[in-house]
Amino acid sequence: MKTTIKILGAGCAALALVAGGAFAGPDDDVLSIDGEVIATKVKAKEGNPIGDTLISGWHYRNDETQALQMDDFDNPAFVYVQLGExxxxxxxxxxxxxxxxxxxxxxxxxxxxxxxxxxxxxxxxxxxxxxxxxxxxxxxxxxxxxxxxxxxxxxxxxxxxxxQSRGMPVEVDISGPLEAWWKKGEELYYTRTGQLDFACASCHEDYNGMYLRSDHLSQGHTNGFPLYRLKWQGLGSLHRRLTGCVQDTRAEPYPVASDELTAIELYVAWRGQGLSVEAPAVRQ
Missing domain, CATH: 1.10.760.10 (Cytochrome c-like domain)
Structure with missing residues (x-):
């Protein structure tokens, strides 16, 4: 019984921290790389649960982090791009x-x-x-x-x-056999997990724009992956980030390359349709 109370208490405390935290909406800066303006705020397509406007995670980062992405020479991810070539x-x-x-x-x-x-x-x-x-x-x-x-x-x-696709709009197919995977991804996105009882939607819909500790919660788009994360001091995949998110809820994460993470990848890509590919992006 005590264990149950502790677990519920942790979840409530985390929710209170988010709900009671400072709100700071995304900024209105413009992402331009080598003279090309990247679409970071676009009208959401009909049926998107996010709302009217899709906003890239770039708008939720501080000025210093944003600046790193605006110049390929300064972008630390381009060491990987050169190796990739x-x-x-x-x-x-x-x-x-x-x-x-x-x-x-x-x-x-x-x-x-x-x-x-x-x-x-x-x-x-x-x-x-x-x-x-x-x-x-x-x-x-x-x-x-x-x-x-x-x-x-x-x-x-x-x-x-x-x-090679940077600046092009995200446009994924969810027809035919992909529809079932899209539905599975949607189900997982709204499923609460772990001791903190969080779902993906808890942060990226319910508390978007607020702070969870030092993290400014974004809409959770994937158009920048693979991306350089300052916390990692290196480039990382989307599945690595998703695994970390699940771990943050104090739950057992799905394995990298699992069907679960692939379904979430498809669903979240669909949510971000219309935003420009930013990869490799830079985040905190």
Whole structure:
């Protein structure tokens, strides 16, 4: 009985902290990178539970963090982009082929790909994000070994491919077999978990714009992933961030690359349709 009271108390205390915290709406700054204005505030599509306007997480960061993303020279994630370009052109596996041997110039062949992720895989019979597609291509075409999900090599390739879509609107498909995965993602998004009894929606809908400790709660969009997080001092995947969110509720997280996280990835991407791809973004 005492244990139950303690758990409920922790959840109530956390909710009170959010509800009683200071409110600071997103700023009105403009994200421009190398002269290109990135769409960070757009009208939500009909049926989006967020409301009328979608707002990028960039608007919830302080000026110093925002500035890092506005210049590729200052953006610490571009060390990974440069490595990704090298890997793109490096022969791998028994085939002795590079990514470029099949796909050519990534600035052309990969343009728009990140904006559509995750997409349906007939091979896997499930939606795949960029990480799954990269590993499938390595195994199928290069006859090379899989890369670990958050390895430097995987993150670098992900960042290099993703930046080719920067500035393009997120536009995911949820038709056909993807609809069931979208519904599963929606269900998980609103499911409360852990000792704190939080759902994704608790922070990113109910208390959006408020502070949870030092974290300014955003709408929780994924258009910047993979992104450089100052807390991590490195680049990280969306699944790493989702895992951390679940852990913050004092719950057992879903494994990286699990069906649960993939379903959430699809659902949250749908919520952010219309926002520009920012990857690789910079966050606190």
């Amino acid at each position: 090298e890997l793109w052109n490096t022969a791998e596996g028994e085939s002795g082929q590079s990514c470029a041997d099949c796909h050519g110039d990534a600035t052309e062949s990969m343009k728009g790909l990140r904006a559509r992720m995750p997409t349906w895989s007939e091979v896997g019979q499930k939606p795949w994000g960029l990480e799954q597609w990269i590993n499938w291509s390595r195994i199928e075409h290069q006859k090379a070994s899989e890369l670990k999900w958050d390895s430097q090599e995987m993150l670098a390739l992900n960042a290099y491919i993703s930046v």
